[in-house]
Structures are given as structure tokens and as C-alpha cells.
Amino acid sequence: MLQLRFFASLRDQLNCDSESLDWSDNFNTASDVRATLIERGTPWDSLAKPTVLIAINQEMGNDDTAIKNGDEIAFFPPVTGG
Amino acid sequence: MLQLRFFASLRDQLNCDSESLDWSDNFNTASDVRATLIERGTPWDSLAKPTVLIAINQEMGNDDTAIKNGDEIAFFPPVTGG
Amino acid sequence: MNISISIQTDDFSHSDEYQNLCNDAPRIGAIVTFCGLVREFDDSNGEGLFLEHFAGMTEKTLENICQQAFERWPIISTRIVHRIGTMGLGEQIVFVGINSAHRKAAFHACEFIMDFLKTDAPFWKKALTKDTEYWVEAKSSDEAASKAWKK
């Protein structure tokens, strides 16, 4: 099982702030999860935007970051704090 | 007439914080005044130190700054504020 | 290594934050502070901001940025306060303060922390105007600022 989280404008577009996703043995990197979500079609294709950021277990990662069962994966737009 | 001023460690060495110096037609630049003072011998040879700074009418200058009768010329060590 | 980070909805006292930095190391030399305020926007239609963050990751990220600052410069303490929730125009959003024996170290560490806070810490601003609200877009100048430190 993966814990997925979505923030800010991306969360609003998906109308979803978190979900649990069953683990699949096809999941090697964060990009695999992203692709799985995009396949759901609108509004999930919002995740296809190259600016979407990915954090794995609360550390910034990217499409190539390796993932394992039990990870928390967060997707969000570029940050705008400070 | 020139108004001369001395500050900080230089003033302590000279034991003089200001004096009036008669104008001489040989005075063209600040270096001429400096040379005249150095000729007085100890402790005025303290002015020979290359680190001594010169301000003419309260603006930073140097040996080559042109001077005229009535100017205020200040000599002081490198500054250490802040 | 004295790192202090607060994420809070309440406003903070700039004066208390400054005083705490002084107390961390009395007689130490140089204190640099940055404070960001909610500024006017949207041709004065703006009424304020709402700030969302990713609790947990925010603290981890800021701690990591501060640790990097300690590796780079001889500093005594770093203090970050960042507000979340709703803020009106002119209100304080963020405070970063540095205490060091060396003024250059204090300046550079403070600027470094702000630059990476802007690009790496998971905060998002929503602009609140008289008529509507919308998420604020990231600025490419912020991205460039934090990249510049990696050279």
C-alpha cells in the first residue's frame, strides 16, 4: 500500500487530498505511480504537468526516485512560501 | 589659512586635535601639507605612515587631492566603526 | 548548533525574536534578521493571503536548510518562524534571524535560508481578493536564487 497526498492547487484540481493506493510490483520509481494516476484521465492528467513536484516520505524527490511498499508519496505544485 | 584636524590614535600620538596652519603658495595638494607637518620631526613623522587617511572638507581624499586656502584638512588612521 | 523552527498560525513578535537571538549568545557580534510581510497585490484588490503547508515535511526541510547553513558559515544560531493560515495585508509572514561573530556569515546564512525556504519548503500561498481567490504562481527568480548557491 502507498499513501498518496496532494496539496494546494493540485489538490483542488483533483478534489482529493489523500488516498491509499494498492502496491503493485510494477512500481519501481515515483514516475510509475504518476503514470498510473495520469491513466485515470481528467482531472488526474493534471499530474502530467512537468512542474509538479514529488516528495517521497517527506523528502523532495523526482520521477526517478525509487519507491517501496509503504511509502508516502506527495505531489504538489511549485512552492510559494516565505 | 588651513584648518587641520587629527583623530583617534593619530591625535593621541600628536597630542593635538586641531590647529590652524598659515596658507603657503607652495600648497597645491594634500601631500604638500602632509610633507610640511612631517618636517617638524617626532611625533609629526607619524603622518608618514602610508595608512594615514586624508579628508578634505569632510570628504575622503588622498595625497593628490587639490587644496585651496580656507580648506579643512583632516588626518586619521583607518576607520574601525560598525 | 542552535536551530529553532516554529510553524504557527499566530503572529510573532519581531522584538522577542531579536531578543532571543541576542540571549542565545550575548556578546557575540552580529545579528541579521529578515522579515517578510504580506504586500499589496492585484492592483490593490488584494485583501490578504491564505498559507497552506505540508506539516512534517516543512519542519524537516527547514531543519535541513539550517543544517546546511551551519556547514557553510560560522554561525551561532538560526531562528525561523513561518506563519500559516489567513493573514491580512501588511501582516508578518516569515522571520529568519541569524546570530554570528561575523557579519558576512550572518548576512549570507540569512539570505541562503530565505532562498532555499522559497524554493524547497512546502508552503503554498493563496491570494485572497475582494472578488475571488487564487493560488499564487511560483517565481522563476526564486528558483534562480537558490540555484546560484550551488555554483
Next chain:
Amino acid sequence: MNISISIQTDDFSHSDEYQNLCNDAPRIGAIVTFCGLVREFDDSNGEGLFLEHFAGMTEKTLENICQQAFERWPIISTRIVHRIGTMGLGEQIVFVGINSAHRKAAFHACEFIMDFLKTDAPFWKKALTKDTEYWVEAKSSDEAASKAWKK
């Protein structure tokens, strides 16, 4: 161009100085402050400092440095407070504060003003210790810092 300079023997309130910067331009964005304190010296024999200055030239020089900062960066106001006379360990010596819509401008203008204050403003520190007193030597690192802006 909002330039404010005070040379004074009395201590100053960091909090009031910060608040004045906020009031100069409410809703404007970024405030950077630097504060220099009397630090321990001479293997803890140090008891304080005496600061002398060249009245008149000091104000002119600082005004000129601030004007240069306004020419270089889009800033709203600059505030300098510099104390003279006798100060104990840990006491505030100097405050430089900048208000700008842009954080980088505020950081750089503040650092610039401090760098030139250190090399161009006619202040001299005398160190007061338990046993004696002596004039503080200028640091070559300060000279290098202000030269770096001229590149």
C-alpha cells in the same frame, strides 16, 4: 528616497527601529536588519568600547553610502543608527535597516551599507580592558569587503 541617520550616545530600541521601517511603507514586502553588538575580546579581559567619530563627516559619508544603495537597488527606506561614546560588552553599537518590495534588494543594500560604513565612515573604536585601553586596528577583511562591490 527615505534616508534616516542618527549618531547618538544613547542606546536604541531595535524594536522601534523595526517598527518604523514597517510604518515607512506598510504592505511592502521585505525588511532586513543588521545589528552589531560589542563582543568579547582580549581573552575576556575586555570590558567595553569607546567610540569616537568625526562629527559632520560621519553624517555626510553615511548619507552618501545610502544614496549609492538607492541608485543600485529598488529600496524604500534606509535607516542607520550608530552609537558613539562608551559601551559595555553585549551592548548594541550599530543598526542598519532596509525596507524593500524585493528581498534580494533588501539583503544586498543592507550588506552594502555595512561594508562601506566599515571602511568609509569616520568612526574609531578604542578597546577598554581591565588593565588598559588601546585603539582597535582596522581589519583587512573589511577593506576587501567594500572593494568587492566595485568589481
